[in-house]
Amino acid sequence: MSWLSPFPPRIPLGEGFEAFNTWLKDHFGGLFDVIGTVINWAVTTLRDFLTEPQATQLTAIAAAILAVLLVRARPIPVLVIVGSTIALYVGQATFELGNTLVNHSPPQLFLWAMHLFGQEKVESNLVIGIVALIALVVVAAVYRIRLPLVAAVAGGWLAVILCGWLLFGAIPEVIGQPTAILMMLLLSTLAWVVAGWKLGVFSLVALTLVISIEQWSNAMSTLALVLVASLIAVVIAIPIGIVAAYSTVVSRIVKPVLDLMQTMPAFVYLIPAIFFFSLGAVPGVVATVVFAMPPGVRLTELGIRQIDKEVVEAGEAFGASPFKILTGIQLPLALSTIMAGVNQVIMLGLSMVVIAGMVGAGGLGNQVYQGISRNDGALGFEGGIAVVILAIFLDRLTAAITRRSPQARAERAAA
Known part of the structure; x- marks a missing residue:
């Protein structure tokens, strides 16, 4: 029975993961360089x-x-x-x-x-x-x-x-x-137009507070990182959610992968991100995309699947093509649910700010991390307050866009 010992046998899972990463970098290193360059350009341009x-x-x-x-x-x-x-x-x-x-x-x-x-x-x-x-x-x-x-x-x-x-x-x-005043007025005006005067006034007061505590540049760096990461996550998540809504097989394959992405500690995502892209804003964006993407996939699939089949059958009866049914019926009716997914993607992206700051992404995450490492409560608190203000601003803005969707207006009219 000696052949049974040791039991259970050790499986070199970590070594296999590292070997796979090395193989990817050796064979697709140029592709990762291009991706890193594009992401870094997008974050830098938006931040500037x-x-x-x-x-x-x-x-x-x-x-x-x-x-x-x-x-x-x-x-x-x-x-x-x-x-x-x-x-x-x-x-x-x-x-x-x-x-x-x-x-x-x-x-x-x-x-x-x-x-x-x-x-x-x-x-x-x-x-x-x-x-x-x-x-x-x-x-x-x-x-x-x-x-x-x-x-x-x-x-x-x-x-x-x-x-x-x-x-x-x-x-x-x-x-x-001061440059911050001009951008603060622009963002407050945007909030006023999209969500009403209450959010506009709140944005004016809250963003003035961010300027007053001298965290404006860091806040805008964080906002640029979150917006770029959220855009990438949404662009990837929505097509996957659409395919999963149409195919049960794809849905069964995607769900355990999403479960893994949501339950894996966020720090783990930094290991391959740093390996492929070194330190800086790019690994922070990549880790944020992986961490924030699952809600976008799940809610896109849910929004399309919960549409009444009779509505889709009516479109088919009038001779509409599958693409027309998707773009003209399913996506508009599922827009409120999809936008809820986008909202969650943005919120999860903001929750990765501190972790991204640990790998050189800069912004408010770096301020909070420095406050922790130096035991500087004032610095960490100011960075945290600025993160909260950004979170409220983005949450209310996306929620207002959701309320203006055709389905939401129809539901309010029916009620």
């Missing part, structure tokens, strides 16, 4: 915008919002404008095409603005964005498409630019001191 917003970025965002508002009504002119704008941005980044066009334009187009704003040169990317914005406003005016919304977006953009110029004296970089 939140801490030092520039007129070029604000103009591009305003043009993108107008394009989304107008594309369904007039797709051809809007897509032509968007395509031309992207081509000009790429040409400027690659060959400085925008500089060439500006240099060959009549000086009278730009000299007045340079004298007005005290600039020594023309920012070509800003010019490209303004031209695109004007073109989209002209399309909306000619075809009379959603004029109040278009006026609100264009007027809001102009107000922000003038605010940056008059109050902070900074055009085209809307970054004069």
Whole structure:
């Protein structure tokens, strides 16, 4: 019976996991480098915008919002404008095409603005964005498409630019001191528009508190990390949830994997993340994505499965394709449940802030971790308060979007 000892035999599970990670890095190291570069670029760009917003970025965002508002009504002119704008941005980044066009334009187009704003040169990317914005406003005016919304977006953009110029004296970089005030006003206005005046006032007071305790830069770094990680998690989770809702086999395979992801200690996710991406914001984002993704998958599947089958059968009876049924019936009806999943993804992402700070992600997590390691209660408390404010802000914002979904409005009307 000696062949039975020792019992149970030792299984080298950890060594196998490490060997598998080594094999992945040896064969797909280039892919991980690309992923890390893209994630780091996204976090850095969003963090820079939140801490030092520039007129070029604000103009591009305003043009993108107008394009989304107008594309369904007039797709051809809007897509032509968007395509031309992207081509000009790429040409400027690659060959400085925008500089060439500006240099060959009549000086009278730009000299007045340079004298007005005290600039020594023309920012070509800003010019490209303004031209695109004007073109989209002209399309909306000619075809009379959603004029109040278009006026609100264009007027809001102009107000922000003038605010940056008059109050902070900074055009085209809307970054004069104090920068935090401008972004605080933008975020508070966003909360007011989406969720009402109560959240707008709360955001104004709460974000002012964040500035007062000198945690604004850290808070915006954390917000950038959470938003990037949540976006990646949602983009992965929703398609998996849709496939799981359609296929029982996929659902049975996915559920134990999600159970493992939710019950595994969050620190464990940092081991392969650091192995593949070293220290910094990237492993924090990757660990946050893995930790926060399960609710998005589960609630997407639940939202689609709980839709009345008679509604789907009615769509099939009218000859709708499976894709049309998904996009026109199932997803709109399941939107409130899916948005609840998105809300949970964001909240779980924020709960990973401190852990991400331990691997060099920076932000409020780093402040809390330093407070713990130095036994500095004041520093840790201030970082924790800022995390709570961000959590409340994001939770109420996503909850307001859920309440505005067609299904939620129909349920309130029926009640």
